[in-house]
Amino acid sequence: MEKEINIVVPEGYEIDRENSTFECIKFKPIEKKRWRDDEEEYITGCYIEVNSEILPVMEQNTSSNYNVFATRKQAKSALAMARISQIMANDERFGGVITNEEWCNNNMKKYIIVRRDNCIVKYVYFYYYYFLAFHTKEQRDLFLEENEDLVKDYLMID
Numbered sequence: 001m002e003k004e005i006n007i008v009v010p011e012g013y014e015i016d017r018e019n020s021t022f023e024c025i026k027f028k029p030i031e032k033k034r035w036r037d038d039e040e041e042y043i044t045g046c047y048i049e050v051n052s053e054i055l056p057v058m059e060q061n062t063s064s065n066y067n068v069f070a071t072r073k074q075a076k077s078a079l080a081m082a083r084i085s086q087i088m089a090n091d092e093r094f095g096g097v098i099t100n101e102e103w104c105n106n107n108m109k110k111y112i113i114v115r116r117d118n119c120i121v122k123y124v125y126f127y128y129y130y131f132l133a134f135h136t137k138e139q140r141d142l143f144l145e146e147n148e149d150l151v152k153d154y155l156m157i158d
Contacts, residue, residue, distance in 0.1 A: 007025055009027065010027060012029060012030055013027040013028065013029055013030060014027065014028060014030050015027060015028075016028040042059040043057070043059070043065065043068055043070075044056075044057055044058055044059060044068075045057050045068045045069050045070045045071060045072075045074075045075070046068070046069050046071065046072045046074075046075040047065075047067050047068050047069065047075065048067070048075055048078065048079050052079060054072055054075045054076060054079065056072075073156050074156070076153050076156075077153060077154050077155070077156050079153070080150045080151075080153035080154035081131065081154050083150055084131075084132070084147065084150055084151070084154055085097075087143075087147065087150075088143075093139065093142060094134060094139045094142070094143050095134055095135040095136060095139045096135075098110060098133050098134075098135065102135075103129055106126050106127055107126070108126065109124050109125075109126060110124070110125050110126065110130070110133045110134070110135075111123075111124055111133065111134045111135070111136060111137050111139065111140040112124070112125050112130040112132055112133045112134070112140070113130075113132035113133075113140060113143075113144055113151055113155075114130060114132070114155070115155040115156075115157060118157055118158065119157070120144070120148070120151060120152070120155065120157065122140060122141070122144070124137075131154075132151065132154070
């Protein structure tokens with residue numbers, strides 16, 4: 001007479017073949033790999049061409065393409081960030097980039113531009129790092145007045 005026993009493996013587990021015996025079946029949690037550890041994954045999205053054109057990518061291997069953004073909007077934001085960084089560094093009207101020493105000075109005001117909901121908002125901060133940060137209110141306001149389109153692209157505001 002033949003008997004059969006079906007083992008139901010709990011969700012999220014697999015049979016531990018190394019530590020199981022015929023008489024005692026042991027389970028172990030399934031090891032979850034981080035997505036980025038799989039060098040065989042293929043991605044789609046957009047990248048920024050040398051001439052600053054945003055181009056689509058179809059099924060590129062992740063092991064060699066770390067410059068691909070998941071969405072066109074994110075690529076546009078990165079391009080705006082690069083342009084903003086050059087403006088802030090090279091146009092003396094905006095006071096230059098806030099240095100690390102200045103960021104560490106919690107007594108120094110930093111005049112920032114951020115996104116709240118789907119709107120551009122201006123604040124004064126002392127502690128937290130923000131990319132769009134200026135030494136004075138006047139620098140911040142002038143920058144926003146002249147570069148609102150870039151700020152909207154960077155903050156991904158439609």
